[in-house]
Amino acid sequence: MTEILKVTGLCTHFFTRAGVVKAVDGVDISLNRGEVLGLVGESGSGKSITGFSIMNLIDAPGRMTGGRISFKGRDLSQLSETAWQDLRGNRIAMIFQDPMMTLNPVLRIDVQMIEAIQAHEKVSRTTARERARDTLGMVGIPAPDERLKAYPHQLSGGMRQRVAIAIAFLNKPDLIIADEPTTALDVTIQSQIIHEAQKLTRQTGTAMIWISHDLAVVAGIADQISVMYAGRIVEHGPTDYVIDNPRHPYTYGLLGSVPSANKRGARLFQIDGMAPNMLALPRGCAFGPRCDRAVDVCAAAPGMSQSCTQKFRCHNPVPEAVKVAK
Amino acid sequence: MTDTQIIAPVPAKAETPFAQFRAEFFESKIAVGALITLGIVVVLALLAPWITPQNPYDLAQVDVMDARLPPGEEAFSGYTMWLGSDGSGRDLFSAILYGLRISLAVGVASGVIALFIGTFVGLFAAYVGGRVETLIMRFVDLQLSFPASLVALMLVALLGKGVDKIILALVVSQWAYYARTVRATALVERHKEYVEAAICLGLSKARIMFRHILPNCLGPLIVVGTVQVASAISLEATLSFLGVGLPQTQPSLGVLIANGFEYMLSGRYWISVFPGLALLLTVVSINLVGDHLRDVLNPRMKK
Incomplete structure (x- = not known):
């Protein structure tokens, strides 16, 4: 250990x-x-x-x-x-209390996730997007491809917290x-x-x-x-x-x-x-x-x-x- | 629980924030009416060279014999002057459309330039904070304590006539409104949790400012923008009316109103009144659209 x-x-x-x-x-x-x-x-x-x-x-x-x-x-x-x-x-990543507040309301989920990957790694958008999709799948989000294109307000609270967890695990x-x-x-x-x-x-x-x-x-x-x-x-x-x-x-x-x-x-x-x-x-x-x-x-x-x-x-x-x- | 499977409600249609906003905007009949009026005004102004019977600035087409014809009178060259003609024989309908072109162009150009400068300064102030922010914002306060028309008047007196100089004067007298709005909104947004989350993602400060905070400031910015474009148009008309704005060779609505002013007392009302009505229609419809935008975009005014 x-x-x-x-x-x-x-x-x-x-x-x-x-x-x-x-x-x-x-x-x-x-x-x-x-x-x-x-x-x-x-x-x-x-x-x-x-x-x-x-x-x-x-x-x-x-x-x-x-x-x-x-x-x-x-x-x-x-x-x-x-x-x-x-x-x-x-x-070191962080997950916050209120999933209603921690996702930027005007950016789509994929934009926020790709950004989080590209801030630390030089990868293409397509690679980053694939990784974002895979991670969403990992946290138990059904139909991750559709969710990627959604805005935060279109998701329920539990779903948003899953997204927040996925973002934390991305890198x-x-x-x-x-x-x-x-x-x-x-x-x-x-x-x-x-x-x-x-x-x-x-x-x-x-x-x-x-x-x-x-x-x-x-x-x-x-x-x-x-x-x-x-x-x-x-x-x-x-x-x-x-x-x-x-x-x-x-x-x-x-x-x-x-x-x-x-x-x-x-x-x-x-x-x-x-x-x-x-x-x-x-x-x-x-x-x-x-x-x-x-x-x-x-x-x-x-x-x-x-x-x-x-x-x-x-x-x-x-x-x-x-x-x-x- | 062996495996977590949740059935999430799939949204019926991908309703973007924009679609939502559009639906709300079209609820108000007055706002829709104003938007349509504005649309017609803009289209007429844009198409002026193709739909006017006369190019009022082509001296070959202007006949002094047609001077001061009342509305509906037939001109020497055969067409009807539905809105009459001015002191030098220009068809007022044509002159108004050409004048609208200039007024709108000046208003929109100065509005957009001031928006960019103001947004940048306001965002910068909110971003650096501390003494620099205080310095910038006190300067903004200082400028806003003068009436915009006074600032513009002083500048035009210094710079002289010309479209570029008028635009510059309007930008200088209006950027501060944008700066104040953006800075106030950015300060509120900066303390929201999604910004903290973005910091925790290790995003750069500039990226957080422009990519995360700025889009969330757009609501108030659009509202201030529409109102400021309307006020830029009327400010330009004021300056031109006072004779310090645009030159006679590029007559905006303000210049047309000023030209007709001397004929008012002799009963030839149309030379001033029709350009004035055009100005009124434009400014009021922009303001109505702006007002309703504020109602829709401001969460506090929501039912």
Whole structure:
């Protein structure tokens, strides 16, 4: 297994008038070829910013203030803008949340796909077009020849997201960052898209970071899960362990609040309070004020603890014997 | 689920954004009427040399004996002057069609040139951003705070008469409208997600600007373009009427109106009124088309 992406201590801060927002504060990611990492967290936990930081697409007032991103062994921090242009869409691709918005409304699908190929490779239009058609077929779009000639508004939401995924896979990238790609879709389409994406990563060996707030979605596709809270990863481990036996109270709470057939009629678990104000994070453990397992030591920020299966950032973790009710 | 097979609704016909737009445009009777009127005016102007009984600028065909004939009178050389004749014996119908040619040519030429310059400047400003953008846009504000006719008047006074100089004056006084429109639209488009997606594809900045953002700015641009062509035509007529526009040898509608003005009080209304009506018809029909274009292209005005 070759390591595609290694992120160590990534910090992305936003310098606003009201103060410094530490949107991402010391995130580590390690990703091998063909592996899928699920990055889970609620809104504002910094998961999307992590994705954008890897793409070097942070706009002012935000800035990457620390950490190292190495992609296939190459340090990305010193890259010039042209080198970035060469990397984006070619070696690292991105899929966005809302397929209604990410395709240019006035350009036909074939124009947008051919353009994406020709931006990185000197190939003829016909070759590029053929490749575009083949890729559309790969993501399960029936009659790709007709779809190529369509405008985005003629396609349904699920179809457009398939096109967006096809565009991401066009240049056979090493890494795809998918930022909540199924959030805007309904559940049946969602499972099809996940199925398609999973199949493609297996086929092509592309590594993927799947950003989502939905643990159920991530559980279905990811090999590993990182749970983010207030700009930090609070728990990380192989999907099965994190889902079946979460150690961090936040992960435990998230999993407990997922409704399932067995919990019908029963009151769902609820995490008290609200997501913290990123301008004024609580002292010590950011989750402390909402945590029902909080103890005195939580006033000091917990470091990463390591069990045999997973890593977690907690002074008083959920015991290994306690499983989530399903 | 063994294999994902989805049955997608195939669109009944490939309805392009243009076809959709066309269908919406033809809903309004007034706009269609204006478009037809405009079409007739343009065709008449284009075909002027072949359908007019007289070439009003060929001195051999103009007879002073025919001067100031009222509408419907028969000329010395045999044909009927349905709109009468002017002070030097020119058939007004012919003169108006020839004048329309010049007015339309000047209006469209200056409109198109100003559109290109304005679009480029506006897009450039939105593209570079920062101080350069501020500098350009404040200059645009400065220019737009003067009335367009004043700017054009000053320039023509400096440059002198002639078709090329009038066009230049009109371009200078109008490019700023386009620049402002394009820059405003481009700024909105630039923050849309498809632009971010295009950046993620590794496309060059220039390509994103011209290939992705510019086509999405075309709606407002077309609207401003039609209105500005109409205003260029009336601005040129104003300048010519004031005697600083086109020379007598290339009489546009404005020159014709000015020529007839001295006869107004003696009851020979037709020399001024008919060119004036032609100008009115042209400008109003362009404006009606432009207005309706705005209704169709502006998503906020949609029902």
